[in-house]
Amino acid sequence: MKCVHIYQKFVYKCRQVASFCRHTRTPLALSLDTLYLKRGPFVAVSGDGLRLRIKPRSGESFTFYENMVRHDYLIDGITLRPGATVVDIGANIGAFAVMAASIVGPRGRVIAFEPIPETFERLRENVALNGLGQVECRRAAIDAEEGEIALRVAAKSSGATAHRITRLGDDQHARVETAPCLTLNRVFEEYQIDRINLLKVDCEGSEYGIFDSLDPGLAARIDQVAMEVHAVEGKSTERLGERLRTLGFDLRRSYLWYLWVAFNAAGHPAGDRVG
CATH class of the missing domain: 3.40.50.150 (Vaccinia Virus protein VP39)
Incomplete structure (x- = not known):
């Protein structure tokens, strides 16, 4: 059951990364943060050019995803x-x-x-x-x-x-x-x-x-x-x-x-x- 949960979480994060690549101007930074690999704060930019200052590893990339992508x-x-x-x-x-x-x-x-x-x-x-x-x-x-x-x-x-x-x-x-x-x-x-x-x-x-x-x-x-x-x-x-x-x-x-x-x-x- 735990393996299923891990797999589902992995698939979901992959979908987020794909959405960042298609619909934002800062896909690399957002993707790295989603995968807990980003270290410093950064400004995420939506496809429409809207900006949001993000703290890494805080869940804020998901907030960006919910509101500015999805x-x-x-x-x-x-x-x-x-x-x-x-x-x-x-x-x-x-x-x-x-x-x-x-x-x-x-x-x-x-x-x-x-x-x-x-x-x-x-x-x-x-x-x-x-x-x-x-x-x-x-x-x-x-x-x-x-x-x-x-x-x-x-x-x-x-x-x-x-x-x-x-x-x-x-x-x-x-x-x-x-x-x-x-x-x-x-x-x-x-x-x-x-x-x-x-x-x-x-x-x-x-x-x-x-x-x-x-x-x-x-x-x-x-x-x-x-x-x-x-x-x-x-x-x-x-x-x-x-x-x-x-x-x-x-x-x-x-x-x-x-x-x-x-x-x-x-x-x-x-x-x-x-x-």
């Missing part, structure tokens, strides 16, 4: 067009925010939230690297209540990979970071948002609180949701799905088992590009 959040009917407004909750080092900003253009708007300090600085660095003035970055978490939130960062994580950030955990060497926390209701108010054309969510379990606390009137002003759903003790994915439907969303499961996409049932088309 376009995980622009699948299953999700669309974007120039001038759209995007809210990115759990922006990490900025791979999705940079890609989305390149689509919405200077007339559009991307508001990116990332709570972990060093990851937030990486986000700002990557946005600046691409000269994207339409991206607004803020160090904050989004959840059910406003105030301050404590986040546990696993010992093996530099903080650059959001999937290693959890509220609870048994890692005795983990460190705790605090961050300001907003509700999505407050985001609408503070940023004077009329409509969110695409809400991207990858926040390690805070998705439950975000939608539980979301005002139905504001939910009607969200056209599309692309969201990673995480298993959290005491939380129910079934109930989350019911909540989204109650808020007026047509919920669909992606071919990626952990990714949900949802569309405003009232039907507000938000673009002409399908990822």
Whole structure:
């Protein structure tokens, strides 16, 4: 069984390498990092010329692959067009925010939230690297209540990979970071948002609180949701799905088992590009 797992992992990495060769301008550096052979930091460049500064052996090449090669959040009917407004909750080092900003253009708007300090600085660095003035970055978490939130960062994580950030955990060497926390209701108010054309969510379990606390009137002003759903003790994915439907969303499961996409049932088309 172990041999099968190793073989499957090898095949998957080979597919990544092949994709880097076909769809990026820096295939060698990305491929070496995927195979744990890259030693120093480097700037990865997508086929469209988008740049992302990568730390080696950190999993960030996979983040680049998910967002700038495979376009995980622009699948299953999700669309974007120039001038759209995007809210990115759990922006990490900025791979999705940079890609989305390149689509919405200077007339559009991307508001990116990332709570972990060093990851937030990486986000700002990557946005600046691409000269994207339409991206607004803020160090904050989004959840059910406003105030301050404590986040546990696993010992093996530099903080650059959001999937290693959890509220609870048994890692005795983990460190705790605090961050300001907003509700999505407050985001609408503070940023004077009329409509969110695409809400991207990858926040390690805070998705439950975000939608539980979301005002139905504001939910009607969200056209599309692309969201990673995480298993959290005491939380129910079934109930989350019911909540989204109650808020007026047509919920669909992606071919990626952990990714949900949802569309405003009232039907507000938000673009002409399908990822």
